[in-house]
Amino acid sequence: MKTIQRIERAAPAPRKRLRVAAYARVSVESERMRHSLSAQVSYYSARIQKHPEWEYAGVYADYGISGTGTAKREAFQEMLAACEAGRIDLVLTKSIQRFARNTVDLLKTVRRLKELGIEVYFEKENIRTLSGEGELLLTILASFAQEESRSISENIKWRVKKRFEQGIPNGRFRIYGYRWEGDTLVIVPEEAAIVRRIFQNFLDGKSRLETEREFAAEGITTRNGCRWVDSNIACVLRNITYTGNLLLQKEYIEDPITKKRRKNRGELPQYLVEHTHEAIIDQATFDYVQKEMARRKALGPLANKSLNTTCFTGKxxxxxxxxxxxxxxxxxxxxxxxxxxxxxxxxxxxxxxxxxxxxxxxxxxxxxxxxxxxxxxxxxxxxxxxxxxxxxxxxxxxxxxxxxxxxxxxxxxxxxCWTPERRQAASEARRNRVIHRADITCFTGHIKCTACGRNFQRDANGGRIPYWRCDGRDAPGLREDVLRAMIAEVMGLPAFDETAFSEQMERIEFHAPSKLVFVFKDGRQASRTWVKPKKTMPRRTEEQRRRMSEAAKGRWKKRREQS
Incomplete structure (x- = not known):
């Protein structure tokens, strides 16, 4: 009989919602650009939250930062960190120019996100980075964006150059000693006094290091409350603005992509605008200071009086x-x-x-x-x-x-180094130094053998009574306890005293075959004949007697058991 079984259709697994974030940026700080950035943030926030298959992962926005680099874009770096942490699946951005204007940075970032499985969608160009042709189109359009940035930079440079030719500075730069009132630099009296003092110190022959130390001792600081250092003082001495003139284009940006600034050392024309504001330092004084700085630079350290220099300094x-x-x-x-x-x-x-x-x-x-x-x-x-x-x-x-x-x-x-004074001091130190060694006592180095000229050495040899011996064949061993008693008798003491021996006795001379001569530090001498002491066996203690008795009984008991 046929059996029919009904197979229910399995419910499809719900699709995982994509975690979507957006990135927005404007490079110019202005009220209009601020509204533009707010509009971008609002637009992307609404778009992501309305999409049923997307999960809102945030909108990252940088305000007033160029797109030619990534290091200074904090929001951009936060977004990349979120991608590395696995919190984003898709990144939306308005255009390639908003994401990056540097081709290398753009491709490097996109490729890293691609390795993580994260797609970037550029709305204006309609490019998805995970598609087959996405990177090719991205490379071409990113190059256009970079060249556009370079073109904008050149246009800005042209505009700045025209301002310089008209004697107009590029913005209101900060300078110690002046403040801006409208388009004119006005002297700040208390700061101008410090500037004049810096120049006067230099004219008086003082180095910048000496001026730095003076200001530190008196508590004089810069406008920001920082300590005056050599580089600050050098900038003041080299700044022509203090003469009432402006020198324009002292620096320039080498490349619009790297934004690296360089000092203008003749690569571009400079413009001197005379008598634009009140001077703090007259022109003659300023010119003399520049010549003096060049002269001191040529001399090197020899020009700095605060340094302890010699003819070998710098040579x-x-x-x-x-x-x-x-x-x-x-x-x-x-x-x-x-x-x-x-x-x-x-x-x-x-x-x-x-x-x-x-x-x-x-x-x-x-x-x-x-x-x-x-x-x-x-x-x-x-x-x-x-x-x-x-x-x-x-x-x-x-x-x-x-x-x-x-x-x-x-x-x-x-x-x-080994001067006679130092040699004598070292000898005294060795004599007075207490050395804790079994073979070194107050007799060490003080018992001399006249036959060979050597010192007697202490020989304990594992016994109870140490001896003092010489390598010479004719010298007998001097038993230490007998020697101590003999020295006490020679010195007229009831018992041997190490301190008295060290203070009074210079040395003990042994003359073969058995004569000892005691030489005192005050010049006196005394002779004695060394008599070899008889060997005596020490009396056993009660403890030794008990152990020997027990050992004998044990041996006797063992023999009886064996028999």
Missing amino acids: IKCGICGKSYVHDYWNNRNKIECWTCGSKKIKGGSCGAKGDIPHKILLQECAAVLGLPSFDEAAFLAQVEKIVVPERRVLVFHMKDGRQIERRWVSTAKRD
Whole structure:
């Protein structure tokens, strides 16, 4: 009989809703652009939430930031982080220009999202990045967007150049000592006084470092409340604006994509606009300061009076890293003067150059190269251009007449350090130092053998009574307990005293075959004949007697059991 079974149709599994986010951006900060950005955010929020198969994952928006880079776009970085965390499946954006104007950044970002399975949809161009032809179209259109950005940048540069030609600055820049009132720079009296003091200090021969220290000691700060440092002071000294004139286009943007700024060193024309505002520093003073700065720069560290410089400062160069050797001192008791590679003074830095140059050796080698009996500073500066250190203990002198002279020197540092005063101090320290060793006592180094000149050494040899012995064949062993009693008798003491022995006794001389001469520190001497003491067996203690008795009984019991 046939059996008919009804098969119910399985209900289809509900499709997973896509988590959709959107990205919006405007590059110009203005009221109109702010409304445009708000409109984009509202549009995408409504569109995502109305779609039945989409789940709202947020709208990310950057305001007033260029699309030529991604590092400074915080909202863009937040969106990428959400994608990496797996919280987004689809990204909507108005156009390629809104997403990125840099072709490399655009393709790199899109490819990374593609690896994560995340699609980007560009509405204006109707491009989906997960489609087959999506990346090809994206590359072409992104190149157009990048070139459009470059074109806009060139147009802006042209407009700025025309403003410069008319003597109009590009915006209201900040400068210490002035404030803007309308289109005119007006002096701030209390700040102008600081500017004049900076110039006056420089005219008085003070370095920028000395001015920095003065201001720090007096609590003088910048407009933002920060400490005056060398770079700030240098900017003030070089700024022509303090003369009442404006120099336009001192900097320029090298590339519209990287936005890297460079100082204008003649690559583009500059424009000097005279008498635009009241001066703080007169032109003659400013010109003199510029010449003086150039002169000090040529002199290098020698021009800075606040530094402890010598004729060797800036003259000794490391052959490995190229840095100058600096004046230093070895960290020891004598504080020996030396020269070391400047890379060692940088925190965590070292070029690998080994060994310092003692100042004494440097003077000797310079005198030898110059053919003089002693070092002469004037002759050194007149004849030597620089000294290069290619390896340890090698000096290559580059003379001003073009010659190169190589010198190899030998270190005498240890010998120089070991002065008679230091040697005596070390000896005293050794004598007074307490050393906790079984073979070293108050007799160590004080018992001399006149036959061989050696010291007697302590020999405990595992016994109860130690002996003092010499390697010489004719010298007997001196038993320590007998020796102590003899010394006490010689010194007139009831018992031996180590402190008294160390303070009064210079040495004990042994003269073969059995004579001992006791030499006191005050010059007195006393002689005694050493008589070899008889060997005596020590009396057993009660505990030893008990153990021996028990051992004997045990042996006797064991023999009886065996028999």
